[in-house]
Amino acid sequence: MEKERSLEDFRLPRWQQLPPMPLYLEQVLALLEEWLGPYLGNEDEKILTKTMINNYVKLHFIGAPVRRKYDRLTVASLFVIAVLKPVYTIEEIGYLIRLSAGYSDLETAYDGFCDYVEAAVSHAFHRTTMEKEENPDDPRQLLWNACNAFACQLYVRRIYLEDAMAAAAEKREGAGTGSGTDDRKDGGQNG
Numbered sequence: 278m279e280k281e282r283s284l285e286d287f288r289l290p291r292w293q294q295l296p297p298m299p300l301y302l303e304q305v306l307a308l309l310e311e312w313l314g315p316y317l318g319n320e321d322e323k324i325l326t327k328t329m330i331n332n333y334v335k336l337h338f339i340g341a342p343v344r345r346k347y348d349r350l351t352v353a354s355l356f357v358i359a360v361l362k363p364v365y366t367i368e369e370i371g372y373l374i375r376l377s378a379g380y381s382d383l384e385t386a387y388d389g390f391c392d393y394v395e396a397a398v399s400h401a402f403h404r405t406t407m408e409k410e411e412n413p414d415d416p417r418q419l420l421w422n423a424c425n426a427f428a429c430q431l432y433v434r435r436i437y438l439e440d441a442m443a444a445a446a447e448k449r450e451g452a453g454t455g456s457g458t459d460d461r462k463d464g465g466q467n468g
Contacts, residue, residue: 284435287316287398289360289391292384295353299346302327305355313359316431324359333358338371353387360394363434364426373423393420397428 290312300308309324318324333339338358339351347355354374361370377386400407407428409421 284316284398284402284432287395287402288312289356289394291388291391292349292353295349297349299343299348300352301346302330302342305330305347305352308352309355309359312356316435317359317363325355330355333367336367338367338374350383353383357387357390360427361423364430365423373419377420390420390424393424394427397421397424398431401425401428401432 290308296304296308306323306325306327310318313324330339333355334341339354340348342351357374358367358370361373365373377390380386381389397407407421407425409418
């Protein structure tokens with residue numbers, strides 16, 4: 278699978294595109310990687326792990342599997358969690374999910390989230406501002422703001438930080454700093 282893909286191509290599966298039959302954990306993880314890996318993943322870490330998902334179940338942020346399978350609602354919730362977790366805590370994401378679900382049916386809430394995220398990423402990629410829409414179901418524009426926060430973070434990380442960090446690593450390698458130096462965050466002062 279191609280790990281790098283243009284942010285301009287960023288898409289999330291809509292409710293009807295999610296598998297209608299329940300999925301085993303490995304299948305859920307593969308689906309998340311397929312859709313989000315090219316945009317959010319890196320070689321060192323997965324979008325979500327088995328341990329993360331098991332913790333979300335224990336903390337009641339997602340429903341428990343039935344016969345070791347996760348239903349469409351849980352898979353949709355995991356997409357929301359995976360998208361927002363670089364920006365928000367799991368508690369904040371849980372609150373946003375409950376808030377959105379309280380204003381409309383789950384399919385509409387999830388598809389609306391997908392629309393907002395895709396629009397926000399597109400606007401960030403094109404360096405334009407996403408217009409705020411008056412939404413009686415979201416009078417404080419929480420969904421608009423959450424999706425824009427994600428898009429801005431993704432844009433900065435993908436467009437600026439990855440290139441700058443790669444250039445800095447090349448510079449360090451070229452200068453021969455890799456030998457005999459301590460690359461730990463504490464500068465080697467704690468041990």
